[in-house]
Amino acid sequence: MQHDNMKIQKRREYYLFSPWLRIFHWVMVDSIIVLFVTGILIGKPLEIMALEPTQTSMLMNWVRNIHFLAAYAFCASFILRIYGFITNKGDRLFPRFWEGRFYADTIDVALHYMLLKRFHRSYLRNPLARMSYAGLYVLVAIEVLTGFAMYYMTNPDGIGASLFGWVNVWLGGEMMTHLVHHYTAWAIVLFTSGHLYMVTRAEFMEGESEVSSMFSGSKLLEHVPVDASDVDVTEKV
Amino acid sequence: MEKRESLWEAYLRRGLSRRSFIKGCVALTSLMGLSTDMVSKVVEAAEKKPLPVVIWLHGHECTGCDEAFIRSASPLASDLVLSSIALEYDHLLSAACGEPFERHLEETIKKYWGNYILAVEGAVSTTDNGVYCMSGGKPFVDTFQRVAKGAMAIIAYGTCAVSGGIQGAKPNPTGSSGVGHYTGTKPIVNVPGCPPIPEVMTGVVMHVALFGKLPPLDSENRPKQFFGNRIHDTCYRRPFFDAGMFADRYDDAGAKAGWCLYRLGCRGPETYASCGNLRWYQGMSYPIQSGAACIGCANSNFWDSGASFSERLPKYGPLGDVDTIGAGLAIASTAGVALHGAMSVIQKQKRAAEEAEAEGGAHK
Numbered sequence A: 001m002q003h004d005n006m007k008i009q010k011r012r013e014y015y016l017f018s019p020w021l022r023i024f025h026w027v028m029v030d031s032i033i034v035l036f037v038t039g040i041l042i043g044k045p046l047e048i049m050a051l052e053p054t055q056t057s058m059l060m061n062w063v064r065n066i067h068f069l070a071a072y073a074f075c076a077s078f079i080l081r082i083y084g085f086i087t088n089k090g091d092r093l094f095p096r097f098w099e100g101r102f103y104a105d106t107i108d109v110a111l112h113y114m115l116l117k118r119f120h121r122s123y124l125r126n127p128l129a130r131m132s133y134a135g136l137y138v139l140v141a142i143e144v145l146t147g148f149a150m151y152y153m154t155n156p157d158g159i160g161a162s163l164f165g166w167v168n169v170w171l172g173g174e175m176m177t178h179l180v181h182h183y184t185a186w187a188i189v190l191f192t193s194g195h196l197y198m199v200t201r202a203e204f205m206e207g208e209s210e211v212s213s214m215f216s217g218s219k220l221l222e223h224v225p226v227d228a229s230d231v232d233v234t235e236k237v
Numbered sequence B: 001m002e003k004r005e006s007l008w009e010a011y012l013r014r015g016l017s018r019r020s021f022i023k024g025c026v027a028l029t030s031l032m033g034l035s036t037d038m039v040s041k042v043v044e045a046a047e048k049k050p051l052p053v054v055i056w057l058h059g060h061e062c063t064g065c066d067e068a069f070i071r072s073a074s075p076l077a078s079d080l081v082l083s084s085i086a087l088e089y090d091h092l093l094s095a096a097c098g099e100p101f102e103r104h105l106e107e108t109i110k111k112y113w114g115n116y117i118l119a120v121e122g123a124v125s126t127t128d129n130g131v132y133c134m135s136g137g138k139p140f141v142d143t144f145q146r147v148a149k150g151a152m153a154i155i156a157y158g159t160c161a162v163s164g165g166i167q168g169a170k171p172n173p174t175g176s177s178g179v180g181h182y183t184g185t186k187p188i189v190n191v192p193g194c195p196p197i198p199e200v201m202t203g204v205v206m207h208v209a210l211f212g213k214l215p216p217l218d219s220e221n222r223p224k225q226f227f228g229n230r231i232h233d234t235c236y237r238r239p240f241f242d243a244g245m246f247a248d249r250y251d252d253a254g255a256k257a258g259w260c261l262y263r264l265g266c267r268g269p270e271t272y273a274s275c276g277n278l279r280w281y282q283g284m285s286y287p288i289q290s291g292a293a294c295i296g297c298a299n300s301n302f303w304d305s306g307a308s309f310s311e312r313l314p315k316y317g318p319l320g321d322v323d324t325i326g327a328g329l330a331i332a333s334t335a336g337v338a339l340h341g342a343m344s345v346i347q348k349q350k351r352a353a354e355e356a357e358a359e360g361g362a363h364k
């Protein structure tokens, strides 16, 4: 029996994200929020009203230590991401510049997002999203490199300084490192606002169980996505 | 090559006692940033090593570095120049001038080829064949390269010589840059600062003089004993930074009370120098102690760090700094995606309506 306003749809389940990627993603979400807030406070510290440092809670020191703690948590969770990357095909959805299809697909999606086309084909992850994630990893890498370059220079003779110190020289001085770190932080914020919109949009407009995929690891799609071959398909109907 | 005397022989010749020689060596040891166990090594070197020949060149600059140098208190620069090094050529300090003086330079180069220390102060200017910095009728860049070829080691004094300094600041009309590009493979010590601390200047030349080799250097060829930490990491105002107690203006209560100058653009967090450790002029004071934020004068390109000296972030006219621009862009992009979302919903409804119509049509 079928209600008038009920629709039965066949959907296939595509398992994409390993638990490692998902854990990393949520650690990243939390740590980037913490890093951004504390980072801005490092750049423009709050004024605390006190007469002597000994009477305070060492606020600035805390802010910096929380920033560094979040930075370590973030980097540690990235190790999980690498493990997932090696073991699971669905964790490797990078932009496939080397495939001709990539460019046609990009135009397909771009026209749709410019509202010039009513829909775009179904993707596990569309080329624009792929590029934006690759872009974010670049931004985050810049933050990690510049961040540790500043952090480890407390001891210019140490191992940390020999690993990251070149960044300061390469950028033409440590002041530049601060500026690059600070500007890139804002670029990450801009990515995030677009990202949040795109995933919610996909979830509600295209019904692609997008947000839930970062919890369950799977997407439930109505159509066969054009990039289905990028994962080992577990089809459940 | 004639035999040159050592520091000890110079003391003897001037009738000074062994005691004052040892005292001098102890002072030198601490000045060079070496630990006291090194005293015996310093004494040994001072007894045997012939005094080093130093040629001091001036390029594109203000000679402020030389002004600082002659104010060194330990050793007194006069002692150093008269008895610890054989300073053969120096525009600013020489009584001689004109052709005989220039000829002396040529003779010195020839006589001590491969053995003299070249101290250089000021940038190299190259635009229009280097005509913006001439001395003795020759472009400085040529003289410098010629003298550098025969040097045992090169000491670049001051930010001008290290990275171009004030004349290298944007838009750099004279094409000035640090001397490092023109030294070939010669070992070079960078002693940045505008000017460097006098005792750092004398300390470095004494190290090269006594040990015949460069002091331990960091990745930017700066002597580690003087540039081994950031001002901020040993700043005596650091407790105020950690607590979050900042001066906001040079005349507010915080400034009077000696709070941290971070919000006034202090460059201590990115500047490597000994200002906080040695301080200036017999340890009298240094900029932060006298209430002024560090401007990072020992950093390469510090004139063009982007932000004004009293701010930490560059400002873009009415747009403000990156924090205001970033917040503005974040709001704009939120509004943008909201609008895009609304339009997408409309588009979807249209599509659904059209599809329903088409389906309806098909059923009939």
Ligand code: HEM
Pocket (backbone or CB within 6 Å): A032, A035, A036, A038, A039, A040, A042, A043, A064, A067, A068, A070, A071, A072, A074, A075, A140, A143, A144, A146, A147, A148, A150, A151, A178, A179, A181, A182, A184, A185, A186, A188, A189, B269, B312
């Ligand atoms: C993951 C590795 C990271 C490390 C090791 C790191 C480390 C640092 C360090 C050492 C500072 C300078 C603190 C000081 O001057 O006292 C800093 C400042 C800052 N950080 Fe990070 N950070 C990291 C990631 C991030 C991320 C992901 C963001 C933003 C999304 C961020 C935003 C900021 C901001 C805005 C500042 C202030 C910069 C300034 O004006 O000097 N950081 N960070």
Ligand code: HEM
Pocket (backbone or CB within 6 Å): A021, A025, A028, A029, A032, A091, A093, A124, A125, A129, A133, A136, A137, A188, A191, A192, A195, A196, A199, A210, A211, A212, A213, A214
């Ligand atoms: C509550 C907020 C967020 C939600 C609901 C969310 C959701 C998602 C979803 C569903 C995906 C998978 C997209 C797909 O492949 O179709 C994803 C991927 C991703 N997200 Fe988020 N996200 C959030 C916040 C963030 C933040 C703050 C960042 C970083 C600044 C971020 C960075 C990424 C990255 C880099 C990927 C790609 C993962 C990969 O394949 O390596 N996300 N997110």
Ligand code: SF4
Pocket (backbone or CB within 6 Å): B061, B062, B063, B064, B065, B121, B122, B157, B158, B159, B160, B161, B165, B166, B193, B194, B195, B196
């Ligand atoms: S570094 Fe500064 S003090 Fe030295 S010569 Fe250049 S401008 Fe003058």
Ligand code: SF4
Pocket (backbone or CB within 6 Å): B231, B232, B233, B235, B236, B237, B238, B239, B241, B259, B260, B261, B262, B266, B267, B268, B269, B288, B294
């Ligand atoms: S005054 Fe400058 S160097 Fe000293 S603690 Fe404050 S920011 Fe750091």
